[in-house]
Amino acid sequence: MAESDTIDSKPLAKVLNEHGVRPTSQRETVYESLLQKRDHPTADEVFARVREKAPTISLATVYNCLDVLVQNKLVRAVNFERAPTQYCANLAPHAHFHDEAGRTLDIEMPTGVIDQLRDLLPSDFDVKHIEVNFHGRAPHND
Amino acid sequence: MAESDTIDSKPLAKVLNEHGVRPTSQRETVYESLLQKRDHPTADEVFARVREKAPTISLATVYNCLDVLVQNKLVRAVNFERAPTQYCANLAPHAHFHDEAGRTLDIEMPTGVIDQLRDLLPSDFDVKHIEVNFHGRAPHND
DNA sequence: CTATATGCAAATAGTTTGCCTGTTA
DNA sequence: TAACAGGCAAACTATTTGCATATAG
Numbered sequence: 001m002a003e004s005d006t007i008d009s010k011p012l013a014k015v016l017n018e019h020g021v022r023p024t025s026q027r028e029t030v031y032e033s034l035l036q037k038r039d040h041p042t043a044d045e046v047f048a049r050v051r052e053k054a055p056t057i058s059l060a061t062v063y064n065c066l067d068v069l070v071q072n073k074l075v076r077a078v079n080f081e082r083a084p085t086q087y088c089a090n091l092a093p094h095a096h097f098h099d100e101a102g103r104t105l106d107i108e109m110p111t112g113v114i115d116q117l118r119d120l121l122p123s124d125f126d127v128k129h130i131e132v133n134f135h136g137r138a139p140h141n142d
Numbered sequence: 143m144a145e146s147d148t149i150d151s152k153p154l155a156k157v158l159n160e161h162g163v164r165p166t167s168q169r170e171t172v173y174e175s176l177l178q179k180r181d182h183p184t185a186d187e188v189f190a191r192v193r194e195k196a197p198t199i200s201l202a203t204v205y206n207c208l209d210v211l212v213q214n215k216l217v218r219a220v221n222f223e224r225a226p227t228q229y230c231a232n233l234a235p236h237a238h239f240h241d242e243a244g245r246t247l248d249i250e251m252p253t254g255v256i257d258q259l260r261d262l263l264p265s266d267f268d269v270k271h272i273e274v275n276f277h278g279r280a281p282h283n284d
Numbered sequence: 285c286t287a288t289a290t291g292c293a294a295a296t297a298g299t300t301t302g303c304c305t306g307t308t309a
Numbered sequence: 310t311a312a313c314a315g316g317c318a319a320a321c322t323a324t325t326t327g328c329a330t331a332t333a334g
Contacts, residue, residue: 022308022316043299058316060184063299065314079221082324084298095262100270107262117274120237120249128242128278132259136270164333166289185323200291205324207289224299226323 019072029054034075034089040096041106041129042084078104080133095132105138161214171196172207176217176231182238182246184226220246222275237274247280 012032013023013108021027033049034041041049047062066087069075080098087108088096093114095107109132116128154174155165163169175191176183183191189204208229211217218230222240230238230248235256237249249275259272 022313024307026315044297051244056316060300060317061315069312077221077223081219081221081227085223095259097263097267109262113258113262116255117237117276120251120255121239121276122281124281125276126241126279127276129276131273131275131277133275134259134263134267134269134271135273137268139264139266166332168290198291202288202292202325210289249287 006116015074019074021068021072021074026050026054026057026061027065027068029057030062031074031089034069034087038090040078040086040088042086044084046087052108071133078103078131080135095136097134097136099138100136101138103138107132107134157216161216163210163214163216168192168196168199168203169207170211171199171232173211173216174202174231176211180232182220182228182230184228186226188229220273220275222246222277237276239276239278239280241280242278243280243281249274249276 013029016023016027016031018028029050030041030046034055037049043059043063043066046066047057047059050057050062066075066077070077070087073091076090078086078088078096080086080096083098086104088104090106093109093111095109096107099105114130117128117132121127122123154170158169158173171192172188175195179191185201185205185208187278189199189201192199192204208217208219210274212219212229216231217234218232220228220230220238222228222238225240228246232248235251235253237251239247239249241247256272259274260266260269263269
């Protein structure tokens, strides 16, 4: 896939539109903040982050924007035990590793493994989404 | 494995003790309620259920008991998006299927599949727990 | 008897809602 | 300009905490 085909190279408004999301400045800012730092912030963290670009945005709007983005498959929501929902703009199928120190890492998941998981279910199950979460201790690299 | 070896056949207090949990009547009642109906209740649902046996129990105590049971690996906590934590006394490695109607089903997961998932991670990752959640539509069987 | 668990009520965290105003197509 | 989105404050739900009393080893 060519660089010019990646989601990042298109104007944000166009990307939102293509996914059925009416582009507003808040939605663009929220989405942009997830694309830039490709990490896994909570709604609160997104809020803190976007206040610089959009000082008048409210937390409720951040929640709404994230919701719309999740609903329209531009963003994934990730849930760990005893932790607020985190958001992730990585659309490639992948698992999450939740470090004991609180870090969240993307773990690549080849199609073969996903197929094997789906095969655990009888064929009359209609699977919309598969979520794989690891929990443990990751080596420090900083 | 013989029937007499299953967890259910031992006095509850003994099982708790063996797992390092000081047996109190509340802990026994909470754990028993999970063993009897092998489903996936929330803390609130456990509370409602155990009030019959233990009318003076408090919701905070139910949370505490569930916590202790989870901490000591007698019970698993299951988290789905936008849903309160559910609890599960099935200790065999398994995934969960979260039906759009709200039902939660246990899905058997053979060791081979679990090993494959663990192999997605570099060997210097220390994996404590792997969680696999399916979401979608299950066929009705009632 | 000493440590630990319970029960209650109040506190907190995360998220959602209602309502009025502003913005988009 | 009609439909939809944002901002703010208040509501709500799930969960945790503090503290006095009760219970287990």
